[in-house]
Amino acid sequence: MLQLYVDQDFFSPYAMAAFVALTEKGLPFTVLTRNLDGGEQFESGYRAQSLTSRVPMLVDGDFHLSESSAIIEYLEDAYPDTARVLPTDLQARARARQLQAWLRSDLLPLRDARTTATVFGFKAAEPLSPAAQAAADKLVSVAEAVVPADGGNLFGDWCVADAELALLLRRLTQDELPLRLAAYADIQWQRPSFAAWLARQPR
Incomplete structure (x- = not known):
């Protein structure tokens, strides 16, 4: 199942964009959180997966992707049979x-x-x-x-x-x-x- 890392307060507008895209596409996913104020995004395990050490980060099997705009476009291409979240024209x-x-x-x-x-x-x-x-x-x-x-x-x-x-x-x-x-x-x-x-x- 897809995983999406977001901030623990659910304040990040970029994490929200990725969450909304996944939800609109109807893809099952698990939400995991990072305490940004506590610096959890800089822990070695997370940094090894997230290129930018930020949220959101998408995990699709052994594939990890940061930056919400990249995540949204990846979802459009990787799951073309789901609802579109960007215009087709x-x-x-x-x-x-x-x-x-x-x-x-x-x-x-x-x-x-x-x-x-x-x-x-x-x-x-x-x-x-x-x-x-x-x-x-x-x-x-x-x-x-x-x-x-x-x-x-x-x-x-x-x-x-x-x-x-x-x-x-x-x-x-x-x-x-x-x-x-x-x-x-x-x-x-x-x-x-x-x-x-x-x-x-x-x-």
């Missing part, structure tokens, strides 16, 4: 990857100001700094350009880019987020795969 898939890459590499002031502990309700949101507000404005501008007018999925059928964009938008739920984007994020948040992740968080 070539250009739509490229656009989904483009959005994912941008969400992961930009907006650092916003991600620092509104960590996933805030998103998941474990920490109160604080006012945004000018740099974080600028990042928030950039996020809203991009989201308004890519979210369909009806607030539906980005590329017709659901894909993991929907989950990743929704998580970023949820960092702004206590700010003046445009109604269409707030509704889009809320709808995504209600998916069973999201609920399964949230249910594992210690309360």
Whole structure:
């Protein structure tokens, strides 16, 4: 059976993306946790398997893979008869990857100001700094350009880019987020795969 290593608090957005992808594909898998604050990701046994000593890490037999974007693409290729979590159309898939890459590499002031502990309700949101507000404005501008007018999925059928964009938008739920984007994020948040992740968080 597949194994997925995640952080013990279930806060990592990257681990969440891999978990959601596995869940949406209907693949049976076991969740294992690492105490990141305690440095368990740097223990020799884990480091020998995880190239980056981070979470998530997927274990498929004797194959080990780190980095959620690589994990998601591996699952698409290795298990083609399961539900797709990336668009099948070539250009739509490229656009989904483009959005994912941008969400992961930009907006650092916003991600620092509104960590996933805030998103998941474990920490109160604080006012945004000018740099974080600028990042928030950039996020809203991009989201308004890519979210369909009806607030539906980005590329017709659901894909993991929907989950990743929704998580970023949820960092702004206590700010003046445009109604269409707030509704889009809320709808995504209600998916069973999201609920399964949230249910594992210690309360």
